[in-house]
Structures are given as structure tokens and as C-alpha cells.
Amino acid sequence: MTARLLTALREIVGANGLVVAADQRLVYECDMLVYYKGMPDLVVLPRSTAEVQAVVRCCAEAGVPIVPRGSGTGLIGGAMAPKGGVMIGVNRMDRILEVDLRNRYAVVEPGVINLALTRSVENRGYFFAPDPSSQMVSSIGGNAATNAGGPHALKYGNVAHHVLGLELVTGTGDVLTLGGVVAERPGYDLAGIAVGSEGTLGVVTKVMVKLTHTAEAVRTAVATFASIEIASAAVSAIIAEGIVPAALEAMDEPIIRAVEAGVHAGYPTEAKAVLLIELDGPAAEVEVQAAAVGRICREKGSLTMRLARDDAERALLWKGRKEAAGAVGRITHNYVLQDAVVPRSKLPTVMAEIQAIGARHGLVVANVFHAGDGNVHPMICYDERVPGEFERALEANEEILHACIELGGTVTGEHGVGMDKAEKLAMLFNQDDLEVMHAVRRVFDPHGLMNPQKVFPSGQHACAAPSVGAGRPVPEGMWV
Numbered sequence: 001m002t003a004r005l006l007t008a009l010r011e012i013v014g015a016n017g018l019v020v021a022a023d024q025r026l027v028y029e030c031d032m033l034v035y036y037k038g039m040p041d042l043v044v045l046p047r048s049t050a051e052v053q054a055v056v057r058c059c060a061e062a063g064v065p066i067v068p069r070g071s072g073t074g075l076i077g078g079a080m081a082p083k084g085g086v087m088i089g090v091n092r093m094d095r096i097l098e099v100d101l102r103n104r105y106a107v108v109e110p111g112v113i114n115l116a117l118t119r120s121v122e123n124r125g126y127f128f129a130p131d132p133s134s135q136m137v138s139s140i141g142g143n144a145a146t147n148a149g150g151p152h153a154l155k156y157g158n159v160a161h162h163v164l165g166l167e168l169v170t171g172t173g174d175v176l177t178l179g180g181v182v183a184e185r186p187g188y189d190l191a192g193i194a195v196g197s198e199g200t201l202g203v204v205t206k207v208m209v210k211l212t213h214t215a216e217a218v219r220t221a222v223a224t225f226a227s228i229e230i231a232s233a234a235v236s237a238i239i240a241e242g243i244v245p246a247a248l249e250a251m252d253e254p255i256i257r258a259v260e261a262g263v264h265a266g267y268p269t270e271a272k273a274v275l276l277i278e279l280d281g282p283a284a285e286v287e288v289q290a291a292a293v294g295r296i297c298r299e300k301g302s303l304t305m306r307l308a309r310d311d312a313e314r315a316l317l318w319k320g321r322k323e324a325a326g327a328v329g330r331i332t333h334n335y336v337l338q339d340a341v342v343p344r345s346k347l348p349t350v351m352a353e354i355q356a357i358g359a360r361h362g363l364v365v366a367n368v369f370h371a372g373d374g375n376v377h378p379m380i381c382y383d384e385r386v387p388g389e390f391e392r393a394l395e396a397n398e399e400i401l402h403a404c405i406e407l408g409g410t411v412t413g414e415h416g417v418g419m420d421k422a423e424k425l426a427m428l429f430n431q432d433d434l435e436v437m438h439a440v441r442r443v444f445d446p447h448g449l450m451n452p453q454k455v456f457p458s459g460q461h462a463c464a465a466p467s468v469g470a471g472r473p474v475p476e477g478m479w480v
């Protein structure tokens with residue numbers, strides 16, 4: 001039976017569209033949240049919707065789990081296979097199929113890299129607005145599946161605001177077109193349901209996205225503060241004044257140290273916190289807003305403020321921000337990254353609470369976050385070689401999440417749910433809510449084969465399939 005499936009899949013994608021050897025499948029056993037591991041029994045690399053459809057149909061017939069995967073940069077334990085089965089890597093489906101600037105949209109295959117779409121239209125004055133800090137490697141299919149955010153989500157919104165439609169191969173192998181390139185469509189917003197569904201409804205095989213016109217003017221400023229709490233208070237003050245910056249990012253002292261050691265982005269190393277503030281729009285408006293932001297930061301206690309002089313300086317400031325997560329490797333062996341949200345006005349409170357939690361556990365917590373959205377990303381530093389540190393980091397992580405919820409926040413801002421936050425969903429939704437979500441899922445994936453053990457809490461809300469257990473690799477050859 002399973003040998004038959006292997007043969008059938010080889011016939012669909014060809015021998016070079018399969019990753020069979022265990023050492024080659026190793027790279028697929030986790031996403032960037034590496035402590036959830038589960039190796040697929042086989043990886044298939046289709047080149048077209050028809051191939052995806054045929055693969056899904058064969059797996060569905062054999063009752064084998066299916067895990068879609070883009071670039072594997074997720075931070076949730078999403079594109080990994082706790083129950084083994086077949087992983088569908090869409091990286092070979094990487095064509096930009098259509099660009100229509102008059103109607104401001106593009107149609108892309110799911111493996112197109114986020115930044116590649118912007119690069120393909122920027123010389124004509126357009127860009128793809130969603131910019132997760134992983135944009136140089138993450139795929140648009142993965143961005144849609146996780147409803148990714150990013151620094152500029154504050155003004156431009158998450159991926160959901162830029163997806164007009166999707167092509168989806170469901171868990172039964174049906175090919176659906178949800179939404180379309182025309183913005184306003186009657187009926188249920190099924191594309192909206194598919195965005196953020198993290199591969200639990202099907203495999204995204206095409207994405208229709210909005211393209212955005214480049215702003216006339218952009219100003220980027222770095223303001224320094226004596227503490228991350230004071231910087232956080234300035235964030236609310238800026239937005240309360242009626243100014244919505246394109247981006248409003250915060251970094252604390254450990255992050256500044258890490259970034260400057262590696263990237264030399266130009267953040268003042270004596271600062272305890274910086275805000276990276278970007279304004280864009282019509283030139284006249286941007287100048288007025290830049291002056292107002294300068295005044296508000298001063299009133300709120302900023303120590304210095306500097307505007308990037310040119311595009312090169314601006315690009316360097318952003319390079320520092322976008323490479324911050326990697327730069328943290330200079331100050332710690334390992335870290336646990338949290339992704340939670342608080343109401344923006346609660347940022348100073350939660351920042352103080354995060355520092356207190358870190359101190360209680362004897363761990364440094366570095367903070368780089370989308371402050372304008374109230375989306376915090378504490379990185380709890382630990383050394384896996386020191387007995388007990390990992391466990392303490394996980395405890396601190398849990399306490400931080402609870403602190404965010406108690407302040408009126410939510411369990412994920414942009415990374416999604418995956419395995420990591422699945423149990424946490426029960427903190428926000430009651431049984432009736434979860435049952436409705438299950439019912440929606442069953443419409444697309446009646447057998448619960450698509451990306452099992454992700455998104456939904458286990459126990460009574462679990463899908464029909466039995467649980468293998470978070471983080472435990474499935475024994476090799478379970479079905480082969």
C-alpha cells in the first residue's frame with residue numbers, strides 16, 4: 001500500500017521531485033522554531049497546481065497526513081510533520097504569473113519569495129507592502145498561510161489586507177479559486193478564511209495580491225531613550241496625536257548591542273532603547289509629521305533624534321532592524337522567542353513586567369518589536385549547555401504570555417499558531433468558538449489530513465486523528 005503510494009507520487013512529480021533519503025529530509029524536520037521536530041516520511045516538490053492536486057488526491061486516498069511548506073522560516077512549529085506523512089514543498093512553484101499595474105495587482109505562485117515580487121515592480125514605482133523581517137527568504141504562500149505582518153503592517157496592514165484571492169487545493173484534492181483579482185466580491189469572504197489557516201485547509205497554489213504605489217517621500221528617524229519603558233510610552237503618544245507612521249519599531253539595549261556588533265547599522269550604542277520611526281506619504285505631509293514626531297519624542301523624554309540623510313543611511317538602519325533576530329546570536333547561545341500582543345498603551349507596563357520576569361529567572365531578555373502594533377517579541381536568552389536554563393526560559397516565556405493576556409492582549413501577533421500556540425487558543429476561545437472553527441476546517445479537509453496537530457488545541461477539540469505529541473519525531477518508516 002505505502003510502496004504503491006511512493007510509486008504513484010514518483011509518477012506525478014518524477015524521481016527528482018522527491019526527497020526520500022533520511023539525511024536529505026532532515027532539513028524538513030522543523031521550521032525556525034527548532035525545538036518542535038517531526039520529520040516527514042517523504043517530501044514532494046511539485047511544479048504545478050495539477051501536480052499538487054494529484055499528490056493530495058493520492059495521499060487522501062491512502063489516509064496519509066499532508067504538510068505544506070514554503071521557505072520554512074516560520075516561528076511556530078508549522079511546516080514540520082509531527083505525524084510523519086508527506087510534505088509538499090512549493091519552492092519550485094516560483095513564477096510571477098501576471099503583473100497588472102493599471103489595476104494594481106499581481107498573480108504569483110506560492111513559492112515566490114516576498115522580496116522578489118517587490119524587486120520585480122519597484123522600478124515602475126510599486127511594491128508589495130507586507131514586509132516580514134524574513135522577506136528576503138520567506139515565500140508569499142507561507143506569508144498568506146500565516147497572515148504575516150512586519151514592520152510596515154502598522155500603516156499598511158498584514159498580508160490579509162493585500163490578498164485579493166487564492167487558489168487552494170483542499171484536503172480532498174479539489175481546486176478552488178477563492179476571491180479574485182477584482183477587489184469587491186459578493187458572498188462569503190472565503191479567501192479571508194484561507195489567509196492565516198496555516199495549511200490546515202489545503203495547499204495554496206496561487207496568490208492574487210495587491211501592489212501598492214511607492215510613496216512620494218519617506219523619512220526615517222532614530223530616537224534614543226533612557227529605557228525601553230520610556231520609549232514605549234512615546235509610541236502611544238505619537239499615535240494618540242493622530243499620526244500613523246509607516247513603521248514604529250522598538251529595540252532595547254541588548255538588541256542595540258547585538259546589532260551594532262554585527263551589522264553596524266548606526267544605532268547609538270550608549271542608548272538603552274531606540275525607536276525606529278518611518279513616515280511616508282506626500283512630501284509636505286511627511287515634513288509636518290516629522291516635526292511633530294520630533295516634538296512628541298522630546299516631550300516624552302527622548303535623548304537624541306536623528307533623521308536618515310539619504311537612502312543609503314535609511315537602508316542601513318533597516319538592515320539593522322531586519323537582521324536583529326540573527327544578530328542576537330552574538331549575545332546568546334540560544335533564545336526562546338515570544339510573539340504576543342498588548343494594547344499599545346500597555347507597552348510600558350508589559351516591558352517592565354518582561355524585565356522583572358527575566359530577572360526572576362536569572363535570564364537576559366532582549367526586545368525588538370513592532371511597537372506601533374503593540375506586538376512584542378521578547379527573546380529570552382539562555383545557554384542550552386547550562387542545565388536547567390532551557391526549562392527556565394520556557395517558564396519565563398509562559399509567564400510573559402500570561403502577562404500579555406492579563407493586560408488585554410492576545411497569544412500571537414503575526415507568527416501564527418502552529419504547534420507552539422495551539423494549546424493557548426483555549427485561553428482566547430470557548431468551546432463553541434473552537435467547534436465552529438473545526439466545522440469550517442471539515443468543509444475543506446473532512447479527514448483532518450492537512451497539517452495535523454497545528455492550530456487547534458488537543459483534547460476534546462482535537463481533530464479525529466490521534467495525537468503523537470508535540471516535538472516528538474515520528475519513528476522513521478511509520479508508513480513507508
Ligand SMILES: Cc1cc2nc3c(=O)[nH]c(=O)nc-3n(C[C@H](O)[C@H](O)[C@H](O)COP(=O)(O)OP(=O)(O)OC[C@H]3O[C@@H](n4cnc5c(N)ncnc54)[C@H](O)[C@@H]3O)c2cc1C
Binds near residue numbers: 069071079133144149
Ligand atoms: C529572522 C526572521 C524574521 C521574521 N520576521 C517576521 C515578521 O516580521 N513578521 C512575520 O509575520 N513573521 C516573521 N517571521 C516568521 C516567518 O518568516 C513568517 O511566518 C513567514 O510568513 C513564513 O513563510 P515561509 O514561506 O517560510 O512559510 P513556512 O515556514 O514554510 O510555513 C509556515 C506555515 O504556513 C504553511 N504553508 C506554507 N506554505 C503554504 C502553502 N503554499 N499552502 C498552505 N500552507 C502553507 C505551513 O504549513 C506552515 O504552517 C520571521 C522569521 C524569521 C526567521
